[in-house]
Amino acid sequence: MKIGRPKEVSDEHIIAIARRCFLERGGSLSAADIAREIGVSHTTLFNRFGSKQGLMLAALGAPKDIHWIEALEAGPDHRPIREQIVEIACTIAAFFEDLHAGFTVLQASGIPTEALCSGEDPEKSAPARAFRALTEWIGRAQDQKKLAQCDAQVLASTLLGVLHNRAFSNSICGEQDSDKAADARHVADVITLLWDGIKPLP
Known part of the structure; x- marks a missing residue:
């Protein structure tokens, strides 16, 4: 059975960096700028989150899990x-x-x-x-x-x-x-x- 390659950059890491970038520089920041900050291609971001809005919602919206x-x-x-x-x-x-x-x-x-x-x-x-x-x-x-x-x-x-x-x-x-x-x-x-x-x- 073919085993897929593990993700080199986790979704959690991408979300954390994207959140920081959006909070510091606002929602007009491009996906390409965030991708450069993370060290991945902007295509990777779209493959993971579908669109820039999808990334923004994941990074800035209500969390899926609340630790407390x-x-x-x-x-x-x-x-x-x-x-x-x-x-x-x-x-x-x-x-x-x-x-x-x-x-x-x-x-x-x-x-x-x-x-x-x-x-x-x-x-x-x-x-x-x-x-x-x-x-x-x-x-x-x-x-x-x-x-x-x-x-x-x-x-x-x-x-x-x-x-x-x-x-x-x-x-x-x-x-x-x-x-x-x-x-x-x-x-x-x-x-x-x-x-x-x-x-x-x-």
Whole structure:
């Protein structure tokens, strides 16, 4: 049986370089320029991703996998629950910052919003799985008496909404250069604001 040659440059490497290039230089950057940066032909990019738009969507769109879903599915752990919520929220906040940066370039390039999730079952998408994982994490924390009883889905939506708005306002309101320490303080302040409503009963 004939065995095909392994790919010398992985799709993941191409996507990482393309993302950096698009974020630094914008969506008008040509596929040929990106190919030179990677050290492959632009034909290779089209063979892998179909078109420049396909490459942009792979590099800047919603990811197929979200690494922190597994951490949510494994928790909560033995640490203080407030500490865990802040940690989770900081991770999600950083995710939204990256996501919004990519979406901004895509939209500025004229790629319609519906193209971001085309060809994918919304219920099975990584963002949908992440939302379910957070809702279920909250539910388990409530079952363990670590959080007060409330609608877990509403709490998950509230937390995600606040964190997404932070990423949006950083860009729109001129705070693009906010540092990670400031973002972490903001997340901690958000949890402090919510805490009286979700802390476990004494």
